[in-house]
Amino acid sequence: MDETGNLLHEGGVDEAAPEGGVLYPLRPRGSGGLMPRAEALIGRAEALESLQHLLDGVDRGDWAAVEVSGEPGIGKTRLLRELASRAEGRGHIVLSGSASEFERDLPFSVFVDALDEYVEGLDDVHLSGLSDEMRADLARVFPALASPGGRSVEAEHERHRCHRAVRALLERLADARPLLLLLDDLHWADPASIELLGSLLRRPPAAPVLVAVALRPNQTPGRLTAALDRAQRSGALTRVELDALTLAQARALLGDAVGAADASVLYEESGGNPFYLEQLARSLERAGTVARVSEIPATDVFVPHAVAASLGEELAMLSNGTRLVLEGAAVAGDPFEPELAAAAADTSEDSAMLAIDELLQLDLIRQTDVPRRFRFRHPLVRRAVYETAPVGWRLRAHRRCAEALAARGATAAARAHHIERSARQGDLAAVAVLREAGGSAAALAPDSAARWLEGALRLLPETAPMRERAELLLGRASALAAAGRFTESHDAALEAVALVPGLPPALRTTVATSCASVERFLGRYEDAHSRLVRALRLLRETASVERVELLMELTLNEFYRSRYEAMREWADLAVRDAAEVGDPALVAAAAVMPAFAAAMTGPTDFARVRRADAAALVDDLGDEELAARPHTAGWLAIAEVYLDLYAEADAHASRALALARATGEGDPLHRLYPVLPRVWYVRGRLADAAELLDGAIEAGRLLGSPAALAGNLFNRSVVALAVGDLEIALATAEESVELTRDLDEGFVSAWAAARLAAVLHETGQTDRAVELLLGRAGGDELRLIPGGWRAYWLELLTRCWLALDRPGEAARTAALAEATAATVQLPLVAAWADRAVAAVALVADETARACNRALVSAGAADACGAPIEAALSRVVAGRALVRAGETDRAVAELHRAAEALGACGAFRFRECAERELGRLGLRPHRRTRPGNAEGDGVESLTARELQVARLVVDRRTNGQIAAELYLSQKTVETHLRNIFSKMGVSTRVAVARAVEHADRARTT
DSSP states (O other), rough: TTTOOOOOOOSSOOOTTTGGOOOOOEEEEETTTEEOOTTTOOHHHHHHHHHHHHHHHHHHTTOOOEEEEEEETSSSHHHHHHHHOOOOOOOOTEEEOOOOOOOOOOOTTTHHHHHHHHTTTTTTTTTTTTHHHHHHHHEEEEEEEETOOOOOOOOOOOHHHHHHHHHHHHHHTTTSSSEEEESSSGGGGOOOHHHHHHHHHHOOOOSSEEEEEEEEGGGGOHHHHHHHHHHHHTTTTTTEEEOOOHHHHHHHHHHHTOHHHHHHHHHHHTTTTTTHHHHHHHHHHHEEEOOOOOOOOOSSOOOOOOHHHHHHHHHHOHOOOOOOHHHHHHHHHSSSSSHHHHHHHHEEEHHHHHHHHHHHHSSEEEEEETTTTTEOOOOOOOHHHHHHHHHHHHHHHHHHHHHHHHHHHHOOHHHHHHHHHOOOOTOHHHHHHHHHHHHHHTTOOOOHHHHHHHHHHHSSSSSOOOOHHHHHHHHHHHHHHHHOOOHHHHHHHHHTTTGGGGSSSHHHHHHHHHHHHHHHHTHEEEEHHHHHHHHHSSSSSSSOHHHHHHHHHHHHHHHTTOOOOHHHHHHHHHHHHHHHHHHHHHHHHHHHHHHHHHHHHOOOHHHHHHHHHHHHHHSSSOHHOOOOOOOOHHHHHHHTTTTTOHHHHHHHHHHHOOOHHHHHHHIIIIIHHHHHEEEEETTTTTHHHHHHHHHHHHHHHHHOOHHHHHHHHHHHHHHHHTTTTTHHHHHHHHHHHTTTTTSSSSHHHHHHHHHHHHHHTTOOOHHHHHHHHHHHHGGGGTTSSSSHHHHHHHHHHHHHHHHHHOOOHHHHHHHHHHHHHHHHHHHHHHHHHHHHHHHHHHHHHHHHHHHHHHHHHHHHEEEEEEEHHHHHHHHHHHHHHTTTOOOOOHHHHHHHEEEEEEEEHHHHHHHHHHHHHHHHTOOOSSSSOOOOOOOOGGGGHHHHHHHHHHHHTTOHHHHHHHHHHHHOHHHHHHHHHHOOOOOOHSSSHHHHHHHHHHHHHHHH
């Protein structure tokens, strides 16, 4: 290998190689015949140049990703091998894995193939940078890290946590040396692997890692195509498309051993495909002519007849025993272990090893980097072997594989795909294995779980109890919903509903609530309401667990419908029936419902009493009891948010989230992720809120529920707005509104519109803000916003009317806020109303009234632990005091506001306070600034420029920075030009050094 990393052979790179491709001579094969070298690489100069450029970037510390695409046999795997060789020559860590055609339902299989053996050999020192939590998450992906006999628990819809852990693992592995991760045949990747790759492309490792994938574009699943397209648009992915060789390149590949006439025939039959050329050359060597009749069944991949015939001839030359082992290997997997191939072939290990030696010599299989593991020369060879094996024999071979895996203690998931292909209808043991596999995969690989549960349903005997069929259907519906396949999930749930007349009451209720839950995911709240009412009518009117559960679901669905008064009726009935049933966990869960309903409508005293009663019941439950009804604490926390009980809401939501993660039960995405960030925002914990919401958005994208994703996006928007990330605030709010356009009218769409209105007002688009508030949040009274939070948005609408110079509408809106505050009687609600009234009074030159109401507002917000709201009210008070001529008092209030907002990280809001101070001739002292025009270096950067610079320090590319900050690449490029100009540098390395030096100087 030369200094540039090019492979050299004998005389090195042949100057006669067409188009700069690396040309290798032929090598001897078999009994003196000549075949193209396996290492031959012709006509790929442009592709190699792109890969070389990426390796250079990784050597500089960058992350990169590349997609190598083309038809079967075009040379994708060969190009990856060349990339691996060059990376190894540079001292990089190289890890490779490949997806397999017949194993595409094994969760994370391509990542396990690439990383599992390597991480198994790492000691604790290498993993010391990973927390215990991350190690536990990694153990759910990689068998090598799982504790013997340990139980893996995953919280529902939290697959992004495992993605985050894998990202951290890659960063740790690349800490000492750059890492090349090769993922071949990705078009066959399982859905869990596709999700993981998509997550890595959206939020890449902050380390020198190059991920190279190879795939066939015409066979690539839509979800993978979308993830790769998105990454390319953001600049996070380079595409290398391989085309067929020219005739000259084909002749160069074949070499002098093949005459010009034969080379032309081979080229015509192969279409310039390198693998087909090689295969036809083998045919020419064997028979002196090119076969033209296919002996291999047609597949979803077009293979020229001559190539198929050549493969058939090559396989026909094998002895019966060797062919049998090769067929067993094709059933066992790719890669395969000799023991499993022997079991599938129903032969001894000794016989299998003798056959493997022969197959290696014939180049039908090849060794891998892992001992006792082999691969087929090409996936098309495996398909040819598999498809030409007798169908009945294949069924028995899959059964033998499943039995061999069971004997060695393999998991249900490892056995499932063999059982699915071999078991007959009525095989209850097979049903049990598929059901277990589906249950174990549901949290992290719901697509695979859905497939295995579908297989269990297919194998279930017609005489099986309806209960068992209904439970399998519900499990499949849940897995499909978790995979974001809501229409199919709804179909499975409806199929279960059709069985309701023959089911016991408990299961009938579960079927109804599960189906209604999917309908809520789809935003079809009216359908869910009708279904729950019908299910309730089927039950006897006497109290029962099933009746209470339906009444609670009806209460919650009214919340999504924004029928807040109707919530009380169902809630009261639930409490009554739960008391008769007497189960403590059920009583506590039912008690939360009227507190929740009252929090949406008032009066507050009544709501707080009901909340206190419910909280006492919930707090008395042990974790095991509460885990039986995991949503209880989450709904209680939401009620507490609407009752100004933020510390209590924080405690209950945090407990619910901890239980969900510890037990795998519950639904953090829909209940806990929305409430905790709002609590933390009010309490001034913006950084914590942003971190949780970023994970929630990842989870929402995996789930694909418009309502769930929209809720987390609009909550992320409010945090970004306070911090000053206007691009993020606008992008997340706009996406949330777009997601809710097809939902039924209700809570989610109203909040999405209101959050976008807040950003629009801040960015000078107040007309649009008012239009959104009035059109999608319930008119002048904003009736779709529940409880005291209506005053929050009425205060915004008041400011909008004032900005549009419409003081009459502003005064009426402020009066509505006051009326809301009078009804619910909560401190923070009163603070919002008082601030709205103060703003109107200030415009009307009623300075004394404005000052008084603003200071009262600040005091009320302070009383309930809402520092941001208190500071915003002090800014209004400061303006009023200035107008009243009380400058000293104004300065004191504005300084206090700026300090509080800075401490919370609400930098945009802090700038409002500082502008008021600036008008008074005062220059505030603060740690973070919008940019010092008089300074130089890092001190001259704006907050956004410094944010971009810090991501440069973290080795982010422009595309990655754009994705993380919700900016366009052009905007990032503009920021970088400004940074270079201000700092007087010309490279990213110089920027990183300067920022790191400034950070060290501040800490010393």
